Amino acid sequence: MTFAGNRETIETAVKQILIALGEDPARDGLAQTPARVAENLAQMCAGVGADALQCFAKTLPVENAVAQTVAVREIAFSSLCEHHLMPFYGTVAVAYLPRHRLAGLGSVAAAIEVLAAKPQLQERFNAELVNAVQQGLQTRGVLAVVTARHGCLSDRGAKAREATLTTVAASGELTSGELRAEALTLLGFSAGEVTGGEKTTNKPLRELL
Numbered sequence: 001m002t003f004a005g006n007r008e009t010i011e012t013a014v015k016q017i018l019i020a021l022g023e024d025p026a027r028d029g030l031a032q033t034p035a036r037v038a039e040n041l042a043q044m045c046a047g048v049g050a051d052a053l054q055c056f057a058k059t060l061p062v063e064n065a066v067a068q069t070v071a072v073r074e075i076a077f078s079s080l081c082e083h084h085l086m087p088f089y090g091t092v093a094v095a096y097l098p099r100h101r102l103a104g105l106g107s108v109a110a111a112i113e114v115l116a117a118k119p120q121l122q123e124r125f126n127a128e129l130v131n132a133v134q135q136g137l138q139t140r141g142v143l144a145v146v147t148a149r150h151g152c153l154s155d156r157g158a159k160a161r162e163a164t165l166t167t168v169a170a171s172g173e174l175t176s177g178e179l180r181a182e183a184l185t186l187l188g189f190s191a192g193e194v195t196g197g198e199k200t201t202n203k204p205l206r207e208l209l
Contacts, residue, residue, distance in 0.1 A: 001046035001117060006138035044080050044087075047117030050129030052128070055110040056136025059101040069179070071095040071104065071186040076114050081152050082119035085101040090164065095183035097173055108133065122148055126151055126169040134171045141172030143183045 011034035018025040018033070026032065050109060071094070078089035094108050112133045115125055126146045133142045147166045176181045 001050050001114060003042040004044045004049050005042065007035075007038040007042060007043065010041055011035055012139035014038065017135075026074050035177055041048050041080075043117075047114045050114045050117070052111040052114040052132040053070040053136050055107050055114060055132070056103055059137060060109075062098045062102055067093055069097055069183055069186060071157060071183065072105075072108055075109050075112055077116045079116040079120045079122075079125060079148075080118070080191055081150060083121065083151040086155065088122065088148045088149035088150040088152070091144065092129070093187040093189075094129070094133065094142070095144075095174065095187055096137065096142045097183075099138055101137050102163060102165075103133070103137055105185070107136075109114065111136070119130075122146055122150075122165055123167050123169075128166045130169040130171050136199060139172065141179065143168065143174040143180060143187070145187055146183075162191045 014034040014037045015025045023030060025031070037164060073093040074090070075092045075094070077092055078087055078107075080086070081088050092112050096103075112129060115128050115132065126144055129144045129146075130142045132143070133139060145166065145168045147164055149164055153163060170180065174183050
């Protein structure tokens with residue numbers, strides 16, 4: 001991924017923010033801060049405008065007459081909450097029912113990286129991932145569970161530091177029924193633990209963010 005934004009504009013904006021905070025952006029401790037922030041945002045937002053479907057440009061044929069569920073767990077990610085521009089991070093678990101094509105081992109992880117590298121909402125990130133896998137592989141169904149901690153909750157406002165938000169999105173044959181339950185089991189969840197479109201743990205986080 002290549003950052004499509006303008007680092008110089010970001011640096012100028014950061015200098016103005018520091019001045020607005022009553023700071024001197026020219027002092028030793030802050031002199032390089034605008035450039036560092038610009039570089040950090042360039043890395044965190046390199047996915048703006050990128051197409052996650054490109055991650056599935058190379059696929060493998062399904063060899064078995066009846067394809068089994070494919071599941072991958074504990075894929076780490078980090079993103080930038082679009083509400084406060086603070087990071088949120090966690091893990092993704094994805095299961096899909098192949099039809100004719102399989103993804104390479106790194107394709108799903110690459111799609112996650114692309115979709116996370118921009119100002120995001122966890123719910124949208126979850127849905128976009130399901131859509132990318134669904135379209136990229138033309139699957140019979142996709143299920144993705146995202147669990148994350150949000151800096152805008154742990155470091156401000158309610159400061160619920162140990163709270164996590166878990167969301168689930170699905171398509172096709174994995175939206176309900178036995179196949180969904182089997183996929184959740186493969187991903188380390190129970191059907192009763194994750195139901196419907198979203199599940200929150202510890203705190204109703206979306207109400208607090």
